[in-house]
Amino acid sequence: MKTEQNCLYAAVQMVEITEETSDQRLDNFLITKLKGVPKSHIYRIVRKGEVRVNKGRVDVKYRLQSGDLVRIPPVRVNVVDDIIFVPKNLKQSLEQDILFEDDVLMVLNKPAGYAVHGGSGLNTAVIESLRQLRPDAHFLELVHRLDRDTSGCLIIAKKRSALRTLHELFRGDGIKKSYLALLSGVWEKKSMTVNAPLLKQTGQSGERMVIVSQEGKSSATFFKAIKSLPDATWVEASPQTGRTHQIRVHAAWLGHPIIGDDRYGDFEVNRGFKKRGIKRLFLHAFRLEFQHPVSGKPLTITAPIPADMQVWFDDKK
Template sequence: MRRVLIDENSAGQRLDNFLLRELKGVPKTHVYRVIRAGEVRVNKGRAHADTRLELGDEVRVPPVRLPDRVTAPVDYVPAKEFPVVYEDEHLMAVNKPAGVAVHGGSGVSFGVIEQLRRARPEARFLELVHRLDKETSGLLLIAKKRSALTALQDQFRERETGKTYAALVIGEWADNKKVIDVALLKFTGSDGERWVRAVENSHDPQADQAKRSISLVKVARRLPGYSLLDVTIKTGRTHQIRVHLQHAGHPIVGDPKYGDFEANRLIARGALKFERMFLHAQRLKFSHPASGAEIELLAPLPTECEKLLKDLSPPR
């Protein structure tokens, strides 16, 4: 049994990421198993995978042995760079492709951050500032210093950032529907998956557990049977845009969780051959963590999204 005191280089990390570095070579599934079993303790108490470690915390790390049958490297992570939109000594922003997780865990061996760390072995510090769903493409911020991570996460927490997404939805969005202010509740379904649902009725037995969530919607383009929206989120709830738009009666094209499954199947297997979710983090505005200068980043729509819009547009 080891007891590790959290220093400045580890403060602010999630417990699972900290352990994956401390227990190199141990399969991710085993690391998550010992966390769920309560074998890992933070300040003598049980903790969760997403527990944020603070300076001076004491983490009890249990002895973990590799199975005798393991003879090859476990959970191999390929080195990979991603399209860089902005980079300096404090942070970087990449344009994440759809279908790639931002980090490993929950059945995913590795994600953007693990591949970047492998591609940049000289980097002393690389941590995710925020997250995007695996199915979502677009701007993803990564801190290169602990001070930048803390400052940027404070901005996200205090809602001092501007995040706008492009979303193609089914149906004609009403021009007067500009604000969605509907609380959201996370829950685990019978399939063991994490889900989110809208809670509008105060008589809902779980209404007090739902969190207020606000999305601002603007129609960017109208297409026959579809609407391209600019969605700016004022809160950062899990699956917020996907559930808000679905709840409003306009699911996102290609959404495998909350979408119109028959429509998704037709658009993927028909002539259009569009096989992803049309949700793209296209604009990100924040204050630079060191200089305080206002930074506004833009990521153009991926080629496959532009092609779909062209294919759906009426002939001139």
């Protein structure tokens, strides 16, 4: 919970960018430095030229370089209590479900039901909760994202240099991702690659949607059947590209949407499985393979299947 206490005027700050703070956008840097200042005000002082980099005006999208000197003008800062509420089960997960950790990164087994970051009215999220639980950590940043109802491997960078390297791996083909998904219906193929371009759209109510469209970006997902149930199929899904909602949209395009998907799935199918106990999207990021950003050592990290999915994987329902 955040509560306003009082206000103060910060003095002019002259901040030299170091290697650890370089290669981030100016607006993100200012948001971090000026906690309590509305984003709209930050954008305004940049636009008016009150923020200077090396004595010159720059755009909010400017990427800071090591050695840059940033002038931050006096601004009105709302001093707030940054203590947020971390639910017991999320706290337990962030403390106990760490799959890998060293000095530069950690990999969490993210629980389903929690957004990876706050926003849109969300106060409880993984990265904010992790920072709350580790107040002495100087740097904790998401390397990538998972949907709220998707569980599994989530990488957190503990140093900016590691964040940059891992971002480069994600932009290329340096990270192999494998998901476990329960698709509706019996999928008769053993394996196939879906090559279907994806286009982002905004629905009438403002929700973000992704559709298959020739106007979209090239997208490819490899699906491999693992186990068949009477009316569903477990598959391993390996995205070859990193588009928003890629696996979910490609599965729906195949005619076998992921069970529990309330955006791209089948309403009647979901309702039937909900009565049988499936109350969320059955998608789990169960394996990551990549080279360590510092040592270059190959890493293969696997996240155990959550209990609610394991019951169905064991076919005991």
